[in-house]
Structure formats: structure tokens, C-alpha cells
Amino acid sequence: MVECAARGTGTPCVGPATRRCGLCGAVSYCSPSHQIAHWGHHKEECGRLEQQMRDMDTLNDFPFTFSTEATFQVFAKELTRCSFLKKRGLHQTGLWKSECSCATSLASLDYSWRMDNWDLPSAMCPCTEPQHNLSSILSSWESYYKWRCLPLHSPVSFLLHLPLSMFYGIQLLGMGRAVSRMDDKLRIHYLGTRFFDKIAGARCGANAITHILVGTISFEDPPVIGPEKELSQISVFGELRALFPNIQIHIDLIGPSIPLSRDGEQLVLDNYIRCSDMDCSCKLSMSTAENACNTNYSIVSLQLWKGLYHDRFKDITKESFPNYITAPNAGVAAYPGWVPTIELIKEIKVPAIFSDYCEEAANLAASCITSIFDAPLSLPIQLNPFRQPFVVEDGPLHLPCYSNCFLFGM
Known part of the structure; x- marks a missing residue:
């Protein structure tokens, strides 16, 4: 079950997260008060998630x-x-x-x-x-x-x-x-x-959706x-x-x-x-x-x-x-633990490709990598045609997630 996007960021949740964002439809909240309180964070990624929701059929397209x-x-x-x-x-x-x-x-x-x-x-x-x-x-x-x-x-x-x-x-x-x-x-x-020790985006300045992707739901x-x-x-x-x-x-x-x-x-x-x-x-x-x-x-x-x-x-x-x-x-x-690893990859100049379960996780990763490299990705974020055709159960968003779903490189 998708959990409240505001979980752990303030007052305790009052129940299951059944109230979805009316704009993107990708995240849910346990109450109107949590949704209102979280908007200052969520508005940064809401538009991106809305577009990703429109691409859901493409994610699920397998032969x-x-x-x-x-x-x-x-x-x-x-x-x-x-x-x-x-x-x-x-x-x-x-x-x-x-x-x-x-x-x-x-x-x-x-x-x-x-x-x-x-x-x-x-x-x-x-x-x-x-x-x-x-x-x-x-x-x-x-x-x-x-x-x-x-x-x-x-x-x-x-x-x-x-x-x-x-x-x-x-x-x-x-x-x-x-x-x-x-x-x-x-x-x-x-x-x-x-x-690796997990944190909610503290090292790379990632926005609040990191909390949803990897902070409260693993x-x-x-x-x-x-x-x-x-x-x-x-x-x-x-x-x-x-x-x-x-x-x-x-x-x-x-x-x-x-x-x-x-x-x-x-x-x-x-x-x-x-x-x-x-x-x-x-x-x-x-x-x-x-x-x-x-x-x-x-x-x-x-x-x-x-x-x-x-x-x-x-x-x-x-x-x-x-x-x-x-x-x-x-x-x-x-x-x-990725920060010193990415700094090492920058130093040795070896081609590297990363993947992640969903596009928003890839967006957050790209933000971290480009801040370290001080340059855009050499390989922009793109859907992997060889992603695993088995959807992740209980993903963090109302979006299908797949192993090795999106690729990006430096």
C-alpha cells in the first residue's frame, strides 16, 4: 500500500493514505491537513509526477x-x-x-x-x-x-x-x-x-520526494x-x-x-x-x-x-x-555512500551507467550527479527497454516501478 507522502515530516499519520493528490495523482495522504502541510514540498515535483503518470502505459508496455x-x-x-x-x-x-x-x-x-x-x-x-x-x-x-x-x-x-x-x-x-x-x-x-546508510536526500539537496521514495518506504x-x-x-x-x-x-x-x-x-x-x-x-x-x-x-x-x-x-x-x-x-x-563513489568516477573518467526503479528516483540521482560533476549527464535519463517485466509490489508511488527501469550515465 502506498504510504502517506508526509509521513515522518510532522504530526503522526491518522490512518491509511487514501487521499491522492488531485493534480498528479501519484502520491497519497492520510488526511487533508497532511496534504496541505506537505504542499510546500510536493509542489516542486508535482508537475513532473503528473507527466510520469501520463506515461504509465509506456512503462507497462511489454511484448x-x-x-x-x-x-x-x-x-x-x-x-x-x-x-x-x-x-x-x-x-x-x-x-x-x-x-x-x-x-x-x-x-x-x-x-x-x-x-x-x-x-x-x-x-x-x-x-x-x-x-x-x-x-x-x-x-x-x-x-x-x-x-x-x-x-x-x-x-x-x-x-x-x-x-x-x-x-x-x-x-x-x-x-x-x-x-x-x-x-x-x-x-x-x-x-x-x-x-548503505539511508538518508532523505541530505547529501545532494534532493527534494521531498526522496522521503517518499527511500525515506519511509523502502x-x-x-x-x-x-x-x-x-x-x-x-x-x-x-x-x-x-x-x-x-x-x-x-x-x-x-x-x-x-x-x-x-x-x-x-x-x-x-x-x-x-x-x-x-x-x-x-x-x-x-x-x-x-x-x-x-x-x-x-x-x-x-x-x-x-x-x-x-x-x-x-x-x-x-x-x-x-x-x-x-x-x-x-x-x-x-x-x-554514493557521494565519494561518484567523485571517484569523475576522477578516473570511466564511462558509467546507473539505473533506478522509477523516473523520479532517476531525476533525483541526476541532480546529485550533476552537482558533483558540475556538468549535465553524458547519457540523459531514458526508459530501459530491457527493464524487468515484473512490477515492484508495494511501490512508493501510484506509478508502476520496475527493476532497472530507467537508465542514465556519466
Whole structure:
């Protein structure tokens, strides 16, 4: 349920937030007095939120046969994430656990990505090499599904939004052609935010909507956000092998939620996630040595780093420097730990793309970033075609929110 936009800013709330702003319709209040008292803050973002409400249909526009269920029905509480997954036999199974509403802590110390299975038949998941390399830039879920010969009722996009958003960001930065000519590795720094100390926009001068987005209503649980979620779904990054053939990809996954026992752990993804068919060729995947002879063969390696990026940067870059930095669902305006990280990114001049759950959170982040850079964003805020097509339950506004929904870069 959307909570009162004035919660925690003055007198206690008197009941549920059933009174919506008559102009934007995006925020709610518990009483007329709270709405009146909050107007001095809300008027700054009301016009922006009104425009975002007009764009709601665009946010919910996905090509899948299950789109209405995963967007409108979950948003309207006619379904839950759990009931959606139960209907497909995926509730609390393997890779899908962290997509459930009832998800708990997933950063298991004994987790093994090598045991991952799509829990789907081969016709519904990308468990083997693609039939052909990409001949053009992917720009939509429909184009990806067509390339990977997947039916539009396959739910794999719920998990693959992680590598696809990363891939799309690299294309947006114009790095696609350069990457295809690389003889070495593509090195990516993947930044997580979970367990930064939260504040309501104090560091970057963000306006009062930050209180709504991250001050009183949290995106942390559910859904789980990175890199804890990524630790439970780490094998999905193996799809980068198909997206970047012939390129060796290394990802440094950095964040406070990395367990101390896994700090420095190195992983190699040298196969695709297997399907549930016992006779599929994915069960006969070649060994790493054999694959090395395949001209289209790539591997994805990862290393885990516990801590904040600016604190661990020197350790991470002792042997290599990043080509690209990505920070999914970052919540820049909410976490003071981002300020020194953004200052570091400014100093090292490495292309970076961030994402967030909704456009207003991205607007707040952009305000923070531009105040530090003293320059506009190099990549303006834009809708990510590879956002997760599973609406966030109990979002902070009367707007649908999606994981990796909006992209912006510096």
C-alpha cells in the first residue's frame, strides 16, 4: 500500500493514505491537513509526477503473453509475484527464489552456481549457444527473444534483465564496436548498494520526494537489491557469452552485502544455465579446454569484493582498470555512500551507467550527479527497454516501478 507522502515530516499519520493528490495523482495522504502541510514540498515535483503518470502505459508496455499478469494485475494486487510464479511451477525454486514476494536473505555461503537450472524446458530458455551471432544492436525484449528463438510466454526475461541491461548500456555508450575489436578482456565494475546508510536526500539537496521514495518506504525487501540478489542469480551473467562472442568478460562485483567469507572469491561461468530436459544438448556442454578451440567461445569471470567502491578501488585495480562501470537500481539520492563513489568516477573518467526503479528516483540521482560533476549527464535519463517485466509490489508511488527501469550515465 502506498504510504502517506508526509509521513515522518510532522504530526503522526491518522490512518491509511487514501487521499491522492488531485493534480498528479501519484502520491497519497492520510488526511487533508497532511496534504496541505506537505504542499510546500510536493509542489516542486508535482508537475513532473503528473507527466510520469501520463506515461504509465509506456512503462507497462511489454511484448509478452503474460504482460497483463506481471504488470497490471500485480500492480492492482489481483496477483502477487508468488502466485504468478506458482502458476508456472517456479515458486521458491532455484534461480527464481529471489523473485518471490516471500524471499529472504539469499547470500548463501555454500551457494553453487554450477547447480543452476532454468527449471524450464529447452524450448523456453537459452541453454545453448545462439544459432547465429548478433547482426544488429538489440533494442527490445522482442528482438532478443527472436534472436534466441524463445516464445513470448517464456519468463526468462525476469532474470535476464540483469545481463541485458548491462549489454544495452554498453551499446548506448557507443562501446559496442570497440568491444568487438578487443583482443583482451572487457572489464566491468558492477556496484551494489544494499546496506548503505539511508538518508532523505541530505547529501545532494534532493527534494521531498526522496522521503517518499527511500525515506519511509523502502525497495529493499522485497525485492532484494544488488549485489545480494545477484549473488543468488550469478549464473545469468553467463548469457554475456552469447552477447559478446570472442570476448573474455571480467566482472568485479562490489558491495557491502558481499559476505566476508566470500570477499575475493573468483568464479568462472563457462557454460549456459541448463534446461530441465534430460536429453538436451546443454547436458553435453564442452569442457573449458575444448571450448577454447571454438572461435565463438567466451567465458565470463567474476570476482567478489566486500565494501564500498571508493574504499576498495585500489585493491580492485591493482591488476586491471575498468572499461565500464554499472550500478543497477542505485538509489543515488538516498545513500550518502554514493557521494565519494561518484567523485571517484569523475576522477578516473570511466564511462558509467546507473539505473533506478522509477523516473523520479532517476531525476533525483541526476541532480546529485550533476552537482558533483558540475556538468549535465553524458547519457540523459531514458526508459530501459530491457527493464524487468515484473512490477515492484508495494511501490512508493501510484506509478508502476520496475527493476532497472530507467537508465542514465556519466
